[in-house]
Amino acid sequence: MKEKKITFTINGTKLNRTVEIHRTLVEFLRDGLGLTGTKEGCDEGECGACTVLFDGKPIHSCCTLAVEIDGHEIVTIEGLSKDGTLDPIQQAFVDVGAVQCGFCTPGMIMSAKALLDENKNPADAEIRTAIEGNICRCTGYDRIVQAIQLAAERIK
């Protein structure tokens, strides 16, 4: 098998595509679907920049094959804003100043999204655990934690 036809839901839209089986999910998102919000960083499951939600759970899209999303639901950073309005997590990152170079931000926000979807009132330690797999080399993390706390308050 060199290629496979897959059916999946991406950001709420059901799609069919034929993908080469050796393509990683991050390559397919960026090059196959034009969803370049997801970043390819270390390409070996260390940095978390490529984090997307797979059936609601954060995973590394660099260490997942595109064919594995067959029958599953994927949400990327592009799936968060609605009708041009930022998701509360995105807005909180802007308001708190939790973005510097921005490369880690999509992955960081997807990890925060997974956390806040199941825990509306996370403690500081729970936020830090949720983003433990996301490396930021600019901010020192405090602003990011503050942004997630602010988003949690606004979502309540």
Added chain:
Amino acid sequence: MLKPFELYMPDTLDEAFGLMEKHKDAMVVAGGSDVFVLMHKGEEHPCLIDIKNIKELQGFECSPSLGMKIGALTKISEIERSAFVQEYYPALVDAVSKMACLQVRNRGTIGGNICTASPAADSAGPLYIYDATVEIVSKSGARKVAITDFFTGPKQTCLKPGELVAQIILAAPTQNSGSAYQKLMKRGSMEIGIMSAGVKIACDKEGKCVLARISLSAVNPTPIRATVAEEYLVGRELNAETINHAGELAYGIACPRTWRNCEEWSKDMVMVFVPQALDHAIKRMQKGAF
């Protein structure tokens, strides 16, 4: 970018056995959290057999009187979040919650973790102290192996060609026991353990130790039980003197330099972490936890 490869995704064990027979050099993949990292780093596997869709290898059965059967494909994060594991096998939660990061724990499986067979495998130490058995299946049937016999060297297991790990069976929780696992890390996540100590102890009504299990990870070619320290503790009261001496005895069997250039302190820390883990386990036992 990964180099092109053949990929098979069997839905049943029979199908998987047929593929493993036909493609003898194929790499079996479960969660892929190790395999794809290595392939990104240049390791080549022209053929992969992805077993994650095989229903027979999934599932989770548990009861306080019988113990726990964990399907090989059980995700690390499912184990971490299980209320049953948190209550009855807390050292396993201590260990898996410190494994890599959430993204990896959402993909990685317990079967994959033991088959990768790192001397620092985070699930191995707790499985040693909970007297786990590994059920291995092949076309010709099933066999069971004690977890202590499963690892044969760094990155090596007793699995023969054509065999897969089906499930891991943990012994029933012991009454009046406590357990804990401590991992030495330079940072709080995304870290391979520099050394780890797992312990389980049980005491009688007089406070004498009747059962002791001590595992050490990352300081020998495979995870190892510090049986000399276990034997010392049985029949004794557990106090500062005896648990510290158990740490000294465990130190004696740690040999990190036999398999990698590990810092000397990984061995020294055995003397610190074994008593600390014992102390933690005793506190859990005293609280009526496990």
